Amino acid sequence: MSLALIAALPFLGALLPGLMIRAGKNACAMVTGSVTALALLMLGLNAPAVLRGEVVQTRIEWIPSLGLNANFFLDGLGLLFAGLILGIGLLIILYARFYLAKSDPMGQFYTYLMLFQGAMVGIVLSDNILLLLVFWELTSLSSFLLIGYWKHLPEGRQGARMALTVTGGGGLAMIAGMLILGNIVGSYDLSVILENKDAIQSSDWYLPALILILLGAFTKSAQFPFHFWLPHAMAAPTPVSAYLHSATMVKAGLFLMARMWPVLSGTPEWFYIVATTGLITMVMAAKIALFKDDLKALLAFSTVSHLGLITMLLGFGTPAAATVAVFHIINHATFKAALFMSAGIVDHEAHTRDLKRLGGLRTLMPITFTIVTIASLSMAGIPPLNGFLSKELMLESASQTAWMANPWLLGALATIGALFSVAYSFRFIAHAFLGPVRTDYPSKPHDPGFGLWAAPALLAGLVILIGLFPMVTAAWLVNAAASAVTGEVVSVKITHWHGLYAPALWMSLAAVGGGLLLMGLHPRLMALWIATPRPEAKRIFDGIVEPFAALAGRIANTLHDGALTRYIAIGTLAIAAASYYAFDTGSHAVGTRDLMPVHPVPVLGWLALVLATVAIVIYHRQRLLTLVLVGIVGLMVSVSFAYFSAPDLALTQISVEVATIILMLLALNFLPKATPMESSPVRRTWDGAIAVIAGVGIAALAYALMTRDQAFSPISEYHITNSKPGGGGTNIVNVILVDFRGYDTFGEIIVLGIAALVIFALTEALLRAGPANDRLLAWRPDQRRAGDRHPMMLVVATRVMLPIALMVGVFIFLRGHNEPGGGFIAGLIVAIALIMQYMASGFAWTAARQKVDYHALIACGVLIAAATGIGAWFNGLPFLTSAFGYVTLWPLETFELATAALFDLGVFLTVLGAVMLALASLSRIGLRAGETINVQPFDIDPSEGRTLNSGEVR
Amino acid sequence: MMYHWISVPVLLPAIMGAAIVLLMRNDLLLQRVFSLAAALGLLAVSIALLVAASNEGPEIYMLGDWPAPFGIVLVLDRLSAMMVTLTAVLAVAVLLYTIGSGWDTRGRHFHALFQFQLMGICGAFLTGDAFNLFVFFEVLLIASYGLMIHSGGKDRLRAGVQYVAFNLVGSSLFLFALAAIYSITGTLNIADLAVKAAELPQGDAALFRVAAVMLMMVFAIKGALVPLQFWLPGTYSNAPGPVAALFAVMTKIGAYAVIRFGVIVLPPGHPVTGTLISDLMLPAALLTLIIGALGILGATTLSRLAAFAAVASMGTAFIAISAFTPASTAAALYYMVHSTLAGAALFLIADLVTYRRAHDGLHQALPPIAQAGLISALFMTSAIATAGMPPLSGFIGKLLVLDALRDQAALVWSVILVTSLITIVGFARAGSSLFWKAHASAPEGDGATHPAQALSFVAVGTLLAGLVALTVFAGPVIAWIEVTAASLFDPAAYIAANQLPEVK
Amino acid sequence: MTLIVEYILAALLVFGGIFGLVGSFGLLKLPQMLQRLHAPTKATTLGVGSALIASMAYFWFFEGRLSWHELMITLFLFLTAPITANFIAKAQLHREINKEDLPPTGVGTEWATYDPEVQAVSPILLDDRDPG
Amino acid sequence: MLRRLFPHPLLSMLLFATWILLVNQIKVGSVVMALILATIIPMLTAPYWPNRPPLKRVPAFGAYVLLVMWDIIKANIEVAKIVLFMPNADIRSGWLAIPIDLKTPEAITILAGTITMTPGTVTSDMSSCGRVLLIHALHAPDPDAVITDIKTRYEARLKRIFE
Amino acid sequence: MEALVASAIGMMTAAGVYLMLRQRTFPVIVGLTLLTYAVNVFIFTSGRLATNMPAIYGEGAPGYADPLPQALVLTAIVISFGMTAVIVMMALGAFLESGHDKVDMNDDDTPVDGGPR
């Protein structure tokens, strides 16, 4: 449990600063610090066991099926890193308290910092590589927040994005690598994986896994060629740079390589990839650092260089080298953090980090100077400081390792790297602190308060202590960690003197001498450096990301530019292609069903249908004509339903068709009456081709299906047998609609109801103040209007026809269950009858004389249908179970009562209400467009011999 | 034994919708109260159904007391129960947001349409009949048309016309497919279809394959699978925020239907369809993911970014589905649940931002918005979830998918991981230009002009909490889902539940 | 008896057929639109009428059930034909014919189709009430 | 009372007959239903037929209907001859303006309808005062004859029936 | 006869698709209507063709046409009626709001980078 708690504490701690900041900055820092301290304490409690060589473990099941569990373990390596993370974290919290300006939101800062801390601790304590991945990406995210902490700095934002992109990307690669590793071993638990060196290294997937995992490590640890993000991350506040970019995050990559060292190292692939990368990074970064004037940039590249050094050591694959790596990790953490904080102090005091504007601070800031000197000398590898010890050992193992059978190459390059680092270390001291005191500092510098220099001073102290008494202060930790890395018991012998014959001695001397020489030549070299053009990381990065983002945007937005016609064209082709592929790859037997004979009159109907369809395509730009032709198509479709023994369909189709056309005419009144010729002949041909493909495909499918028998007897046989006995109706279609599949019908009437509601709501939206409303108010009829809006003949005729039509509606409704008809058709017939009345005397006039709430009509229809269905519950039967019986009621003859009829009533009401509500909405649009309401049913009064209804036109 | 309760997820919203129209269409307060009550009721019922489905096997509800396959049956199994519950959770959150943000005051009939939308969605999840599935698709579609153009406006209406037109094509295709299926097999009941499709004569194979592909492409339209995804960005980015959030579950209906039919009726190794479906689906799914990721990176508005995120999430889901193994299906289901909540949250947050920013564009430097801190935190969280970054459920979901598709590791893993990177970069760019650049561009704007909208934040919080729960309890959740997936791949129980008569 | 009926029905059918054909033929043959309007409004109506009567009688005699629906249809057609004709004529006047080519009403007023004054108009504007 | 129950008695009768025609049977049940509907429907549609046409002589109206029937048959034969046998060049089509004395809309409508259904004439329009009908004659060598024929043969009768 | 029906379905489908590829809302809607007709007839044919066998009980009926597809077509007709009504209104609304009836939105007046809300 305790390990999980150590990892969890920082996360829990992350919640506090946001609150505690209300109690002031000190309280905030105090609380944050104490949480870290507590975690450190708990770690300490586990230390003895670890140092005894035990491994502390905590296992919590999270996602067993995935093998992702909250398993933690603590060994030497973990102890070392956890110690560094929490220890330096504590110092950073202290430092940041005094570093941050009043305006900076400190609560936020500490929250992010603790999130990061937790993620780091999680990484180093994870016993499950998937869990490790979780923390790994969390460090990328939290560092994104920390680097971008100063929101107003564009370089901050870009640096944050760059860091996230590079390290996050590496993390993703690592996910793949880890999954492969897990697949090879069969477990994602580190402790298991570490047991399976042979299985892993013998697998074909070893190299991919290695590369992917190293991608993660290299990006995180800013190894060449991924080193470029680190300097840009320096836009972050100095505490962040000190913490993430010297002590901890950038070491996560090293940690991972060390962690995986037992199973991944020892192969030529490992050696050449890791060692070479490390070497290149070390030398190149050190050289660049020499020419950076910005203190933080200088330190950043020096960090990269030292990370390279450690990487190289791990790459050697020998226990000895690995041990040195571990030792240098410790040393680097101490002196580099100290230097970063000092740089921050200089920046904080002098308001600049530019070496060109500094110098002579020695007398003004003696304390800072002392700290910097100690740390820099250690960085330069000057005895007796700790940097010297690890550098000696490094040069030692470099000199003993051959690269491509070349015994001295590594040693030489390592020496050059060391030489550069001597140079830039001295330069830091010289150009910032030595020389005459200047008068032109942006702000008069002096040593800060204790709070700010305490942390670096402490680290500087460590630098000396470790330097002087390595065996006492560091060996035990190195041993523990190195043993954990190498998997064999290590006990190091760290001495300052390796004897005259140790090549390291001479290499160091060469490095120091050369370094001093470089210092001397620096001005000239600087000129040369500035003269020589170099690739600028940021520009390259942006040169990749920005165009890619632009390209991505172009692709996505061009594809989805709102060209519906293209969407449909592509969709149609895709469907056709896929369907054809499906057919082509399957076996097909031609249908054997005997065909139906052809009679002349049906052929005539077919001709009418086809001609009308063709005409629609030809004349589709004349919209009214198109509607007339659609009328013909509808007529022919419905008559063919009648011919093919589907009377219900014929009735429905013809009435729906009329309703549709009237709706379209109503809309067309406001739309343009003609469609302009817009598409090019090419486009039209192309569209035509697509249309033909679709048409031919569907026709072929229809023919193929029609000409064969069903593979199994259709379920409708059951409907045919049970319609009367079970459903109480002789019109099987209607019984299916209201009984067997009444649930479909229930959904269907709701669709109609919704349609009406949508139309109503849309109308409301259109009639609100806005462009649409303005257009309507300004609307002028685009076609000449005849007088005599309500011709007398129609009005009078309607007075007789409306009642008859209503009667027909009732008739069709009542007989629906047994003969063609039913609620839906009846509803439409009544609707059409009313439409007739509206055309005669106008909607508003009619509606004004017969107040009907169409909303209520729809809702009641739905509710009646639902209630009828639910009624069955009370007989313990499922929804929509119908009941019917035969009632004799003197003097009437026996007749049938069926719940189906009630259900059908619901259908009837909904349909009627829906059509009416739609018409009402359109009529309101007409009124808004200047139509007026008549006060008389028709416009001419023969009895008076004058025109009625005339008043001022609106 | 839930019996009648199985029909409630459909009937409750249907009746409530009608009641709202009949009794309270002119009183917004009443509408809000009853709409929310109904949603909560739906949630309660769906949880009860979920429990029942987990404890007992699949259960059917014979509407009209007609036996399958002759009548229409509802089928309650783990999958349908899960989807209905997901819908209910989403519905509650979206309703809270709608009320909080006052979206329902900007047009008529929001709540009625919302209830009918829920009815359609639940109906689609529960039905055991292919044609009835069509009917409920239409119910939820037409309701969605209304919600999509809620409160009108030029672009919204034009996008609405496109949305309707494209989906009408889809509906036509659906009918072609169903007619073909009936024409070949003579049945519409899904279980019966499963039984009969397996015994289909060789001569019918080709035509049945055509029907199957057409059917799957209908679902692909709903699920926004390339090359049928074009409708989505325009629609979602122009829809009102809460509506777009509700739509997060609509794409899942396509995925659900693909699983339902692909696993039960056309399982891999089917004598007639074989691997036809997965062969076609995998490349399409990969393309979908890629296009979605590119869209996220290249998005010019926040709502379009969210829309493309939806596309990408469907790509990931379909990649998992296309493998048609229990493991991959489980991964798909988990990912679907996650991406529904995450996508919805993202759309709601986008609406929070857009509403305060008064501008939808991502690259316009505008003064900081009110409540920027809170909103940016919410955005960050949902971005992490959507991009599949640790620690939230998106990461777990992606791990599951990667793990389930280790056979096609080289191709699938690289696509998924690379697109993840693109997505991360996209979100990072968007977030920093929305919440950081603003501080550079102008002084703090005053939040006074914008109400705090507590309910809206509660809604977003609910969804994000859902994601956290999905992460913390990933173990049990995934275990449950794995059982669900396994049961899908052993359809015997499902078919048995339908109590089909002996085929003569 | 039945034979006679048969002959009567046959005659009715032939008669109806001829007139139905004449109606449609007139639609092709006659040169002016308004002339063409005459053909269907009369001939077809009668043709259809007699065919329907024939059918009615047929079911009465040979199927033993009297179906009145044909009668309904006939009545309906006779009721609507004049209205249809009137509307088509008005449409034609409005679209193709200038009022100068028409005889004056002789009472000083316009023909209604040409008279803008003949527009049902109310002084009140109730366009904001909600009919739904 | 009765006025409100049966706003248009003739209409109610017509509807009663219609229902019987529709259901195709004369049983008690259908008669009862017919009565119910014949009562309810006119009540529902009454607002659209505010005034009650003064139909004075019902038998005369019956006679008129028969007369028109007969004329229709004649008219059709006339038209058929013209359509089939008369060369288009010889067809003397033309417009006639017929001033009418009828005042009831119903009567005028019936007249207009009659004109349309009978020899070669179609009622095309009406003067905005409602006092003159615009007639198109398919073949009217002697327009005045047509006018007088219409006024004497139909309008006079209708005037007696309605006014 | 089957060939005639199939070809008619094909014709209506082709015409429908062609019109749906036009650039104004009105032809697109007409195209959808035609497509709907095609679909309805297609569903209808899934019960195969039969004349003079309406699915209504009657003594001595030679047999019954498959009633199920008929019921399905009825449902389809009703639903597509509702859909058509909605899209017609939306097209009208879009026209009134934007002043034109173009279908495609890749035109000047719809900026893809959002705009004031």
Place this chain on the structure above:
Amino acid sequence: MILHYALDFAFLCFGLGLAMNLYRVFRAPGVTDRILALDTMVINVLTLIVLYGMRTKSGVNFEAALLFAMTGFVSTVAYCKFVLRGDIIE
């Protein structure tokens, strides 16, 4: 028997009529002609339905015929009113 031939003759006549209407729909000087042709077409079609009913001795489609008459009338008036006024129901 004779009745059979008479029926055939009637079929022929109304079928031919239908064909003529069709021709008129496509080759017409104006939209009014087309409306007229469509109206006549409806009437011919419903007659054919009734004749078909006689041939098959079934009245099952008579309601359809009746409805054709009704809808034909309504749609004709609608077309005309659109030509006359644009707004057909206000």
